[in-house]
Amino acid sequence: MKSNSITAVAPATSANLGSGFDVFSVALDIFFDTINVEMIEGGGIEIRVEGPGSASIPLDPDRNTAGIVAKALLSLSKRRHGLLIEIKKGIRPGSGLGSSAASAAAAVVAVNKLLNLNLSKLDLVRFAAQGEIASAGAAHADNVSAAILGQFNIIRCSNPLDVVNLSLPKNIGFAIVIPEITHKTTSQARSVLPEKVSLSDLVYHVGHAATIVAGIALGDVSLMGKGMSDIVVEPARAHLIPGLAAVKKSAMNCGAAGVSISGAGPSVIALVNTNERRISDVSRAMKEAFEDGGIKCEALSAKPGPGARLLEQ
């Protein structure tokens, strides 16, 4: 590695956990994006991408999540050189596991170090959230907060940004299935959402989201699972994921504590109390339910993980 370059990695993440749309997120210990950033002569930003799904990722710095982030930080630094950003995708784009957020998070961590900006963790999240505009059409900070801070995160407020970071109970596992369906972009998956919600739906969601946080505070995975119900966003997106109801039912029948779409989908994530159930049993049950409906998918077992980090030089 060259002395004028820095490498960072950032993990896959899952946003929402049902009731916490645009508010909750968790960092997973599976799949990572790796980004190397190098100072180059000239003032521009050059982007190279390799790995699963890389053909669908724009190389234009104004349309690439890592590029948007790097450009903003370069402008903040007032330096005159350019940046070469090499992205190794480990997280498939459009899977609902925070692929764009991981690229934005790794980029912000690497560029912050390379340009000696000494930004706070909250500033890193704020800049990375700007990158999300490229894929989601909105600077939602849920995935990027988990990709940077790790574990479980609450976006208490998005403007001005404030994030609460919590450690999850040790006996939490996540059973995840990634179905092979051509999914809409996050921005399209957001376009199907209602613009307004009723007061009774608001009350339902506050109660359920609060229950997830109470479950974390009490170390009670079953209580967390009870809070994962979503009566606003998931019903609006359900038609984008054929077989979703059967997959959710199968997870619960297999002993999951709760289950929801992961982020904007199409992956589905179930919460598992690892003292009582094997994560792989739940993910296998979900995979079988998708495949009974004619949809192939990948089944994964994950635990909560740390956020983005620099790789040793």
Ligand code: HSE
């Ligand atoms: N909260 C975002 C959404 C996450 O559900 O649209 C996207 O990964």
